[in-house]
Amino acid sequence: MKTNKPTLTIGVTGLNAIDSPGPGVAVIRGLREAASFNCRIIGLSYESLEPGIYMHDLVDKTYHIPYPSSGTEILSDRLDYIHEIEKLDVIIPNFDAELYSFIKLAPKLKAKGIHTFLPTLEQFEERHKVNLPDFGAKYDMHVPRSKAVYTPSEALSLEKEYEWPLVVKGKYYDATLAYNFDQVKSAFNKISAKWGLPIIIQEFIHGTEYNVTGLGDGNGNTIAAVPMRKQYITDKGKAWGGISIDDKKALKLTHKFLSETKWRGAFELELMKNKEGNYYLLEINPRIPAWIYLAVGVGQNIPEALTRLAMGWPTEPFTTYEVGKMFIRYAWDMIVDLSEFEKISTLGEL
Amino acid sequence: MNLKNNIAVSDSGFVFNPASGESFSVNPIGLEMLNLLRQGLSQEEIVTSIEKDFQAEKINIERDFNDFIDMMKQYHLMQNEDE
Amino acid sequence: MITKKRYERPVIKKLESNMPNKFGMRTEYEPVMHIEGAAVKDLIAKYGSPLFVISERRIRKTFQTAKQAFETRYPRVQFAWSYKTNYLNAVCNVFHQEGAWAEVVSGFEYDKAIQNGVPGANIIFNGPDKSEQDLRKAVTNGSLIHIDHLDELYMLQEIAKSTKQRPKVAIRVNMDTGVYPVWDRFGFNFENGQAWDALNKIMFSGTMDLVGLHTHIGTFMLSPNAYAVAASKLTNLAQRLQQKYDHEIKYIDMGGGFASRNTLKGAYLPGVDTNPTIDEFAEAITSALINSDFRPKNPPLLILETGRALIDDAAWLLGSVIANKRLSDGRRSTILDIGVNILFTAFWYAHKITPAQKFTSYTEDTVLYGPLCMNIDVIRDNITLPLLNKGDQVVVHHVGAYNMTQWMQFITLRPKVVMIDMDGKVHVIRNNESLENLLELEVVPSHLSTFEL
Incomplete structure (x- = not known):
C-alpha cells in the first residue's frame, strides 16, 4: 500500500512545543496522518531546547536555521546547505517573525524545487496589526480601533478616544492589557525592547473570543475552515483547551475574508463577539495556529491540504467537520540524553 | 590553577558542568587549552605548547589565555585556590 | 619547515535557550575582503585607517x-x-x-x-x-x-x-x-x-x-x-x-x-x-x-x-581593531579606530559591519566601541562577530550619506576619503586633516604665546 503513495520531504519550523507553543509539532502530526502521501520531516529550529528536535518518532532530522533578524541572504545560504543533503520538497514556516523572509525567498526556493504556500507580500502586509484599521475599512469588517505608536506619549493622546483598559501589542508577538498610563509605558518599553517598533495600542473589546483556522487557495476559495472556542486560556493567552463549534456567523466572516482578500495559505482569525453578538476581527495570523491538530481531528487535515496546494496538486475543499470535539493540551516530559543536546548545540544538526 | 575535576569536555568542544547542569561550547583553541589544563600543565607550559603549534606571538597567547581563564572562573568551571 | 596552524583566540560560550528575539544570533561574519576589486588590507596599508571608500x-x-x-x-x-x-x-x-x-x-x-x-x-x-x-x-x-x-x-x-x-x-x-x-x-x-x-x-x-x-x-x-x-x-x-x-x-x-x-x-x-x-x-x-x-x-x-x-550604499568605512576588552558583566567589547565623530549615523542605524579577513565560524557577542574618550562613542551595542584580534580590519557598510558632511573634528583628525573610479583606480578625493591645517585657523594673542611650567 505504501508504495502507491508518494513520499515528500517537508521542512517544518516552530518546533517549540512549550507553554506558549509554536505550531510545528501539531503540523507534523497532521502531515504524518496524511492520507495522500508519506513524508520525511526535517525540523528547522532556532534554539537547542525546542522540544520537537528530540521527538524522533515525529521528526527525522533537525537543523538549526539563523534567526529572521539575520536577513534573507544568510537564511537562503543555510537552506541551500540543508536542501543539498535532504532534497526538500516543501517548507512550512510557522512563525510570524520568519514569514516575511520566507515570502521574500519563495520564488528563489521554488527555482530550487522547494515549494511553499504562503500569502503574498501584499496580503501579509495588509493584514498586519499595524494596518488593521485600514483593513477593516477596505473589506467592511468590524475591527477594534487601534493605532501604531512610536513613543509612549503618543499613546497618551488616545486616552481621550478609547476607554481603559487598552491593549498594548507588539509588532509580531506579545499583548498586554494596560489599565493606566504607567502600565502602558511599562508594556511599551518591555515589548518594544523585544520586537521593535511600532507598538500597537488597541481598543479593548469586551466579549467572548472565538478563533477560526483555515486555508485559502489564493483564488478566493475556502479550502478549509474550522471555528473553535477557547475553553481554557493560559496566563499567556494561549488556548489550553478548546472545542469545535458550529458558528455560521464566524464561518460566513471567514468565507468573506477569503473571497475578498483572495488569501493564499493557512491563517487564523481571532474574533471577539460582543454583547450584541457582533464579531470584531482582532487579528489575522498569517499562518497555521498551534491548535491545528483539532482541525485535523475533526476532519480537516489542513497541513496535508496545504502541502498539496504547495505541490500544485489538485485539492478538494473540505466542507464538513465534526462539531463538539475538544482538544486538551498537555505537557509531556521527555527524557533526553545530554549527547543529543550536545549535538544540536555544537553542530546545529540532530 | 585547575579545572574542576568533574567537568566533562567532549571532542566537539561541548563542556558540561554536572554540578550546576550548565553547558558551554568552546572553540578549537579553547578546547586545546582545556585539555592541556586537564593534563595539569602550568600557564607557562600551555602558552609554550600553543605557540609551538599555532601562528601567534607568546604575548598574545598569554593575554588570551588569561582572559579565557577569567571567563572560566566567571562560569565557575575552575577550582578555587583552597579547594 | 613545519607550518603552524592559524591562531584564533580561545572562547567559551554558555549555551542558553531562549525564544527567538531581536538580539538573536545575527551572523555577520561573512568577510568582505575586497571593495570594487581593491583589497581592504592594501587600501588601509596605503591610505591609513580609518578610511572612507567611495565607489564611482x-x-x-x-x-x-x-x-x-x-x-x-x-x-x-x-x-x-x-x-x-x-x-x-x-x-x-x-x-x-x-x-x-x-x-x-x-x-x-x-x-x-x-x-x-x-x-x-x-x-x-x-x-x-x-x-x-x-x-x-x-x-x-x-x-x-x-x-x-x-x-x-x-x-x-x-x-x-x-x-x-x-x-x-x-x-x-x-x-x-x-x-x-x-x-x-x-x-x-x-x-x-x-x-x-x-x-x-x-x-x-x-x-x-x-x-x-x-x-x-x-x-x-x-x-x-x-x-x-x-x-x-x-x-x-x-x-x-x-x-x-x-x-x-x-x-x-x-x-x-x-x-x-x-x-x-x-x-x-x-x-x-x-x-x-x-x-x-x-x-x-x-x-x-x-x-x-x-x-x-x-x-x-x-x-x-x-x-x-x-x-x-556607495560608500564603506574601513577601520581596525585597537583592542579587545571584557566588560564587568563578562561581555566582550572591542574598540575600533572608528568613532561616532566620523560615523555619525551609528546613532540611528545598526550598521552592517563585517570583518575583512577570514575566520572560523566561532563568534562572540560583542559591543563595538569607538576610540573617543566619550561614553556615547558606541558603534554597535550588540553584534555577533568572529574572534577579532588587535590589528584586524573591519568594513562598515552603507555609510555614504551624511557621514562625510556631519562628521566632526573632535579629539582627533578626520581621515582620508578615496574614490575607486570606473577602471578600479583609487583616487584620494579628500585628504586627511593635519594639525597644521587646524592650527592655520587659530590665533593666539601675544600675551598668551608663552608660559612657564
Missing part, C-alpha cells in the same frame, strides 16, 4: 537605476543632488555628470555648487536660512528659490523691487501624509491653509515668477504611500492655481527622504530585506501625479532631491 561605479549605477525607475513611469523627470548628504566635490560631480542639478540649503553649499560649475538656473535653493546676500546672488543667477517662511517671501519682494529682476520661486509645503512625525517646521502647512495663503501672496505681488511647488515629507521614509498622499496634495494646490489664476506651475519637487538599505535601530528585520525599493517610491509618486485631477497643458517636471538612497 556604484554611484552611477544607483543613479541610473533610480532615474530609470521614474522615467519609465513619468515623462519629465529631473534629479537634483542633495549637497548636504555628501558634498565632496568629486561625489557631486559624478552626479552632475549623470545629469543631476544641485539642491543646496545654505550659502556655503550654494557657492560650492557654483564653483563646481553648476549653472545658476540648475540650482535649487532650499532651507530656512538664506541671507539677503544669498538671495540676491540666487536671484541674479536665476536659481530656483524655494521659500520657507513669510519673512523670506517679503525679503524676496524687496529684492525683486530693488534689482528689477523677477525671482523664480516655489514654496515648500508641509503636510500630514499619515506618517509620524509630521515635519511641520519647514515651509507652509497645507491643511491649515498657510500654503494656499503664501501662494496667493506670491501671485498678488506680481513681482515673482511662481514656477513650482515643493515638499519634503520626512527622512528615511519606509512608507511609499506617504509620497502618494504628498503628491496628490501638491497637485491639489497646482489645480487651484490653475483655476484661480490660469497659472500653470512648471514643476513639482517631491524632495527626498527615501530610505536606503540601512537597518534602523529598533527594527527587527534587516533594512536590506524590508525597506522599500526606489521602484516602489517611483510607483507611488508617479501614479499619484498621473491619476490626479490636475490637467495641465504640459505635465509639470517632476523633480527629486533624494540623497541618502543614492549615495548610502
